[in-house]
Amino acid sequence: MTAVTVDTPTPGKAARIDVRRMLRYGGLAGLTLVFVAANGMLETFNNRLLIRPILSLGYLLVLAIPFVMGYIVGRRVEVEGIETEPRTAADVVMAIVSGLVAGLIAALFAALVDAFPGLRGTFPRLSPLMVQLLTFDFGVGAGFVVLPGIAAVVGAVGVSVHWLSEGLRKALGVGALTTVIAAIFESVVKDVFDWFSALPRFLYAPAGSLKVVSAIVVFVVAAAASLFLRGRKVPGLGGLTSRDAGERRRSSLIAAAVILVVTIVLPMLLGGVLNELLTNVGLFMLMGLGLNIVVGYAGLLDLGYVAFFAVGAYTMALLTSPLSSLPFQLNWWQAFPIVLIMAALAGLFIGTPVIRMRGDYLAIVTLGFGEIIRYLFLSDWLSPYFGGAQGVRRIPGIPFAGDEIGGSDITTFVYFTLFFVAIAAYVSWRLQDSRIGRAWAAIREDEDIAEAVGVDTVQAKLLAFVTGAVLASFAGALFAAKVGTVFAHSFEIIVSIIILVVVIVGGMGNIAGVAVGALVLIGVLGGPNQPGLLQEFGEYKLLVYGALLVFMMLQKPEGLLPSARRARELHQEEYLQDAWLDKEGRFVGSEQEA
Amino acid sequence: MPLLEIRNLKKSFGGVQAIGGVDLTVEKGEIVSIIGPNGAGKTSLFNVISGIFPPDEGEIIFNGVNIAGHSPSEITKAGIARTFQNVRLFPNLTVLENVKVGQHCRTHRGIWSTIFQTKAYREEERQIEEKAKEILSFFGTRLVGYRFEQPAFVLSYANRRRLEIARAMATEPTLLLLDEPTAGMNPRESAELTELIGKLRSDKGFTVLMIEHDMRVVGEVSDRVIVLDHGVKIAEGSYQEVSTNEDVIEAYLGRPAEQRRSTTEEQKA
Numbered sequence: 082m083t084a085v086t087v088d089t090p091t092p093g094k095a096a097r098i099d100v101r102r103m104l105r106y107g108g109l110a111g112l113t114l115v116f117v118a119a120n121g122m123l124e125t126f127n128n129r130l131l132i133r134p135i136l137s138l139g140y141l142l143v144l145a146i147p148f149v150m151g152y153i154v155g156r157r158v159e160v161e162g163i164e165t166e167p168r169t170a171a172d173v174v175m176a177i178v179s180g181l182v183a184g185l186i187a188a189l190f191a192a193l194v195d196a197f198p199g200l201r202g203t204f205p206r207l208s209p210l211m212v213q214l215l216t217f218d219f220g221v222g223a224g225f226v227v228l229p230g231i232a233a234v235v236g237a238v239g240v241s242v243h244w245l246s247e248g249l250r251k252a253l254g255v256g257a258l259t260t261v262i263a264a265i266f267e268s269v270v271k272d273v274f275d276w277f278s279a280l281p282r283f284l285y286a287p288a289g290s291l292k293v294v295s296a297i298v299v300f301v302v303a304a305a306a307s308l309f310l311r312g313r314k315v316p317g318l319g320g321l322t323s324r325d326a327g328e329r330r331r332s333s334l335i336a337a338a339v340i341l342v343v344t345i346v347l348p349m350l351l352g353g354v355l356n357e358l359l360t361n362v363g364l365f366m367l368m369g370l371g372l373n374i375v376v377g378y379a380g381l382l383d384l385g386y387v388a389f390f391a392v393g394a395y396t397m398a399l400l401t402s403p404l405s406s407l408p409f410q411l412n413w414w415q416a417f418p419i420v421l422i423m424a425a426l427a428g429l430f431i432g433t434p435v436i437r438m439r440g441d442y443l444a445i446v447t448l449g450f451g452e453i454i455r456y457l458f459l460s461d462w463l464s465p466y467f468g469g470a471q472g473v474r475r476i477p478g479i480p481f482a483g484d485e486i487g488g489s490d491i492t493t494f495v496y497f498t499l500f501f502v503a504i505a506a507y508v509s510w511r512l513q514d515s516r517i518g519r520a521w522a523a524i525r526e527d528e529d530i531a532e533a534v535g536v537d538t539v540q541a542k543l544l545a546f547v548t549g550a551v552l553a554s555f556a557g558a559l560f561a562a563k564v565g566t567v568f569a570h571s572f573e574i575i576v577s578i579i580i581l582v583v584v585i586v587g588g589m590g591n592i593a594g595v596a597v598g599a600l601v602l603i604g605v606l607g608g609p610n611q612p613g614l615l616q617e618f619g620e621y622k623l624l625v626y627g628a629l630l631v632f633m634m635l636q637k638p639e640g641l642l643p644s645a646r647r648a649r650e651l652h653q654e655e656y657l658q659d660a661w662l663d664k665e666g667r668f669v670g671s672e673q674e675a
Numbered sequence: 676m677p678l679l680e681i682r683n684l685k686k687s688f689g690g691v692q693a694i695g696g697v698d699l700t701v702e703k704g705e706i707v708s709i710i711g712p713n714g715a716g717k718t719s720l721f722n723v724i725s726g727i728f729p730p731d732e733g734e735i736i737f738n739g740v741n742i743a744g745h746s747p748s749e750i751t752k753a754g755i756a757r758t759f760q761n762v763r764l765f766p767n768l769t770v771l772e773n774v775k776v777g778q779h780c781r782t783h784r785g786i787w788s789t790i791f792q793t794k795a796y797r798e799e800e801r802q803i804e805e806k807a808k809e810i811l812s813f814f815g816t817r818l819v820g821y822r823f824e825q826p827a828f829v830l831s832y833a834n835r836r837r838l839e840i841a842r843a844m845a846t847e848p849t850l851l852l853l854d855e856p857t858a859g860m861n862p863r864e865s866a867e868l869t870e871l872i873g874k875l876r877s878d879k880g881f882t883v884l885m886i887e888h889d890m891r892v893v894g895e896v897s898d899r900v901i902v903l904d905h906g907v908k909i910a911e912g913s914y915q916e917v918s919t920n921e922d923v924i925e926a927y928l929g930r931p932a933e934q935r936r937s938t939t940e941e942q943k944a
Contacts, residue, residue, distance in 0.1 A: 508790055515789040515796075516775075516782055516803070519768070523776045526765040533725060535751035535780030535846045544786065649826050650767045 098171050098178075102154065107179035110150035110232070111186025117142055118190065118215045121206035122621055127214055129617045130290040131264035138617060139214065141261070147183055147232040151176040151239020172240050180236030184229030187215060191228075195221045248311050256304030263299050264291045265605060265614050273350045329645060336593065344503075348495045356491045358604060360563065361611045363498035364556045365603045369583040369595040370505040371552030376581070377590035377644070378518060379545035380525030382444040384577055385431070385451020389550040391572035392427040393557020395458055396420045398473035398567040399466070405473055406466050413479040413562055420558045421551050427454075428550030432543045439528065451577055459569035472568025476561050488563045501555045502596075508552070509592050521545055522646065575609050575623075582626055586633050588640030590647050597642050602626070676739060678703040678882050679724075679755075679850055684733035684743075686723050693719035695906040696733070701850065706876055706883045708893045710917075711903035712927055717886045718760055720903070721852050725757045726750040737850070752780045756848035758839045760855050760886070766828035770818055773827050773838055774807040777845025810841050813879075814871070833864045840871075844879070851875060853885035857892050865889055872896050890918070902926065 117123055127139035155172045157165045194200060194207045201207050216224030217231065242250055263270070267289065271281045284295045291299070348356055368390055375383045399405040400416035411419075431454075435446045458467045467473065478487025479497055486493045512518045520541045523531035532538045561567050579602070587598020607613030607622055618625055633640065639651045677700040686694040693716045701707050709717050723730045726747040735743045742750050756777075765773055782803060788796040811818040814837045822830075827838060836856060843851060856872065857865040869892045875881045887893050893900060893914060900917040902910040904926040910917050917923055 511790050511792065512786070516779060516784055516800070517786060517789055519772055519776050520779050522768055522772070523765050523779075526767060527763060529727070529747075530759075530763045530765070531776070533727065533747045533751065533757065534777050534842055535748050535756075536776065537746075537748045537780075548786070646767050653828055 098175055103175050103178045104182060106150050106154050107182025108186065110146050110179065110183035110236075113146050114143065114183060114187040114215075114232075115190045117146070118187070118211055119204065119206060120621075120624075121211070123214055124206070124208065124211045125621070126617050129615070131261065132293055132296045133286040133288065133290040135293060138615070143215075144231075144235055147180050147235040148239040150179055150183060151236035152242055154179050154236070155240035155243045168243055172243070173237055176236040176240035177233040180233030181229040183236070184232035185225070187232070188221075188224040188228040191215045191224050192221045248308060251311070252304040252307040255307035256300040259303035260291070260296050260300045264296075267291075268614065269351070269355060272352050272355055273347070275350060333593070340596075341503075344499050348492060348499070351492075353491055356495045357488075358611070358613065360491060360495045360498050361608050362599050362604045363495065363502050364560055364563075365580065365583055365608060366502045366596055366599040367498075367505050367556040367559075368553050368580045369587065369599050370502070370509050370592065371549040371556075372580050373584050373590065373592070373595050374509060374512065374521075374552065375545050375549035376584060377595075377647075378513070378525065379521040379542060381542060381545060382440065382447075383546075383549070384444045384448040384574075384581070385454070386447075386549070386553060386580055387572050387574065387576040388431065388451045388454035389424055389427055389553035390557045390560070390576065391454055391458060391569075392550070393420050393424050393554030394561040394567045394571070395467060395473065395557075396423040396554070397558040397561040398476050401561070402473050402476045404475050413477070413558070417558055420554050424550045424554030424557070425547045428547035429543065431550075432546035436539055436542050436546070448574070448577075451574060455569050455572050455574075458572070468568070470568065470570075472566055472570075474566045476565050476567065478565075479562050486562075487565055491563075494559075494563060498559055501559060505552045505555060506592050506596070508548070512548070513592075517541070517544065571610070573609070579603075579609055579626070582630055586629060586640060588642040588644060588647070590644035591640070591642055594640050594642035594644065598640070601641070602629075677701060678705075678738065679884070680734075680736040681724070682734045682736070684720070684723065684735065685731045686719055686728060687731055692906050694723065694730075697903070697906070697908055699901055699908065699911075701882060701884055703849070703882055704876060704880070705898045706872065706885070706896050708897040708900045709884065709886045709903060710888070710890075710893060710900060714905075715903040715926075716906040717903055718854060719906075721757060721854055721886065724750075725755060725852060748780065751846050751848070754847070754849040755852060756843035756846040756850075757852035758836070758843050758854055758856065760858065762832075762835045762839050764827040764835055764839055764842070767826055769824050769826055770811065770830070770838060771804070771807050771823040774810055774841050774845045775803050777842040778803050778806060778847075781847050807845065810844050811838075813844070813874075814841065833860050836860070836868075840875075844875075844881075849882060851881045851883050851885075853883060853887075855886050855888060857887065857889050865892055868892075869895050894918075 123139045123143060125139070126142060127137045129138040130136070131138055131141060154176045155168065159165050191212045195209075195212050198209075212221065215228070217227050219227045242253075245253070263284065267285055270284065274280045284291060284299070286292050348359060351359065368386065371389070372383065372386050375381050375386070397413070397416055397420050399407055400411045400419060401413055403410055431447070431450045435443055435450070438446055457463055459470060460467075461469055463469075464471075476487075478485035478490070479494070480486075481493070481497075484490070486497065488494065512521075520531065520536045523534070523536055524538055524541060528538055531541075560571075564571075583598040583602050584595055585598075586602060587596070588594020602608075603611070603613060605613045605615055606618050606625055607615070612619055639647045643651075679699075679701040681697060681699045684694055684697045685692070695716075697716075697720060699707075709720070711717055719728075722728050723743075724735055726742070726745050726749065729744040733743065734741050737750075737753060737755060740753070742753055742755075745753075765776065768776065782799055784793075784796045784799050787793075808819070808823070811823070817834055818838060818841065822834075827835065830838060836859075840851075840853070840856065843853075853872070857868050860868065872883060872885070872892075873896050875883055897914055900910075900912065900914050901908060902917055902920070902923050904922075909922045909926060910920045912920070
């Protein structure tokens with residue numbers, strides 16, 4: 082490396098303290114703290130205890146901010162072949178000073194709010210309780226000492242993470258994440274282990290949330306498991322993200338079998354509230370899978386996808402409700418094929434005019450069509466048919482075994498939802514690597530060239546639209562039977578956006594990714610109108626969604642569980658380096674390129 | 676009847692006439708080269724034949740049918756396949772998938788047989804796979820084995836060109852349009868590809884119409900050479916005839932100095 086004469090930082094220079102960097106990250110962290118406190122997140126999230134009695138969701142957030150700040154302050158840009166500056170005490174000093182800056186800003190904010198109670202008239206979230214929470218109950222004056230102190234210490238902890246070996250760092254991360262998940266999934270664990278109540282009784286305090294002891298146990302066990310599994314392949318499931326097609330396929334099959342068993346058993350164990358949540362997750366999985374065909378496979382950005390959900394729900398409502406304008410009345414099963422046909426027609430109807438557009442234009446036009454459909458259902462003009470703002474009411478449930486299964490029999494209803502999710506997943510899986518799937522992939526890659534090598538792009542794109550529409554109408558038909566009332570308010574544009582976020586965060590083009598996306602977003606954070614496991618997120622849901630989306634785009638644009646193609650696409654450079662090596666790291670490019 | 680007959684073909688972009696009334700014919704089993712200086716309208720001609728742009732005027736009769744103005748996928752289906760001057764593969768699809776996409780217009784299984792995995796579907800997929808591998812083996816060992824599963828973007832430049840030809844072959848064309856197949860290749864690769872172009876006709880029975888700048892390649896494989904300049908055909912004939920044609924030399928090199936002087940004097944007089 083001596084030959085490299087690029088401004089290689091020498092160890093002597095490394096001890097430099099970068100004042101601008103300190104102030105910048107300290108300031109950013111301080112402003113983030115102020116933001117979180119001022120918009121009421123701290124106060125609202127404080128109601129959710131994660132570990133009784135020491136840690137609430139609100140304080141987790143407050144402590145996470147200086148921690149992340151410290152971590153970022155100590156981060157180095159690592160370039161292969163160039164020695165990275167060694168870490169010295171200067172890094173710790175920088176993190177501490179940044180923490181002090183952040184703490185001071187937050188304390189100043191608390192003092193300001195305290196000094197001007199009149200501000201509350203304009204900003205109702207600036208409550209005395211918030212000030213109390215932000216200053217850790219020490220009062221405004223002491224806050225000037227306590228807040229910078231805590232922020233500095235946490236910042237120092239954040240920066241010190243860099244000294245740990247990668248395995249240890251990962252183990253601690255896994256431990257912390259598992260503990261938080263154990264706390265969030267409290268109600269799920271309690272329901273699932275109803276037959277073995279010793280476990281929930283050990284984990285959770287009688288008044289709810291993790292006990293301190295059990296939190297430590299969970300943390301240690303998870304971290305130890307991570308250390309133990311490091312470098313070893315989890316048999317069967319290790320190949321899910323593999324680049325090797327065969328291995329990926331085998332792992333997917335095993336995963337599918339596991340998921341199938343879990344899906345059959347889980348609803349039996351869960352109570353009503355959680356089955357309701359699972360049903361919502363299922364409905365969004367259905368729509369996510371449908372949109373995944375349009376956006377993930379064929380690359381057509383459809384921002385009005387909720388329209389097909391609406392068409393499915395309204396068609397089902399009109400055909401089955403005794404209050405509908407139709408002279409006849411069908412049951413759910415009789416109406417279902419008609420719903421699919423109507424959705425397919427809607428796919429053709431919306432698809433045909435927009436199919437010649439591309440990229441941004443397509444997105445804008447579909448956005449418009451989505452709204453048009455909603456306004457049609459809402460309009461006074463069509464209200465004799467669709468009921469206007471009142472919607473269509475008294476939709477019966479799904480007739481099954483002499484009963485009508487609707488939203489009130491949610492434990493049975495959830496099976497119908499999961500059944501259709503399974504169908505949608507199966508259809509997606511079969512189409513993915515088929516002749517049609519390849520044509521879609523080709524269109525996504527380069528539409529002109531796809532056309533030039535003989536793919537009838539208009540036909541293939543319409544087929545993607547129609548398939549996506551039909552899958553969304555599954556969700557619509559189930560939704561109508563579940564809620565019993567269908568009205569236009571349920572089909573606002575935000576639903577389209579959230580389905581898209583589910584697909585993007587989960588992993589575009591990948592079935593398992595979409596399922597994971599729906600579980601994380603709808604299950605934990607909550608859907609557009611339904612609370613998730615973290616009910617406190619309710620009013621901050623869109624903020625969190627947005628933040629999550631930005632974070633994903635920057636850090637992991639291919640999603641939580643990416644498809645092989647997209648992972649390749651977004652990490653071309655790494656792949657090009659690895660292309661010389663086979664799976665075990667041996668050199669394979671043995672033949673000379675002519 | 677010639678395989679391809681172009682009559683009085685014209686195409687302008689705005690005020691620029693890219694093709695100004697070209698007539699040409701290609702007989703079945705021929706290898707015809709189109710040469711000409713930069714901006715002569717060679718690639719525009721290919722774009723019009725393959726349907727990427729509709730012609731302003733003129734007829735393109737392929738196998739007795741006028742295909743002018745049809746969509747690229749219809750023209751591909753009719754039996755004309757092409758490659759591009761600046762290689763355009765599907766970079767994130769694997770080598771094998773790239774060739775499989777090429778077979779799209781020759782296969783038929785639709786959405787129902789795919790979902791229900793009918794016997795006919797599985798049989799067709801097997802044939803597609805087999806055929807894709809067979810086509811790739813045409814290029815020796817360069818695109819086979821572990822290459823099948825590699826994404827196209829990891830391939831070397833020459834291999835990308837080969838893969839593009841393979842993808843065109845997969846559409847089962849009768850006429851293959853190759854747009855500068857050896858551009859950017861070193862002499863050894865060019866020589867190898869020249870041999871392959873010969874084999875495209877002798878082994879696979881394709882008729883080839885190609886644009887080429889490398890005169891060694893042109894001279895070696897072409898039955899006939901057509902020279903374009905400023906969107907019109909200025910010469911046609913064997914490589915020997917064309918390479919000694921004065922108009923052609925003038926189009927490439929300009930006029931000799933004394934001749935230019937004499938013309939100016941003539942004009943004065």
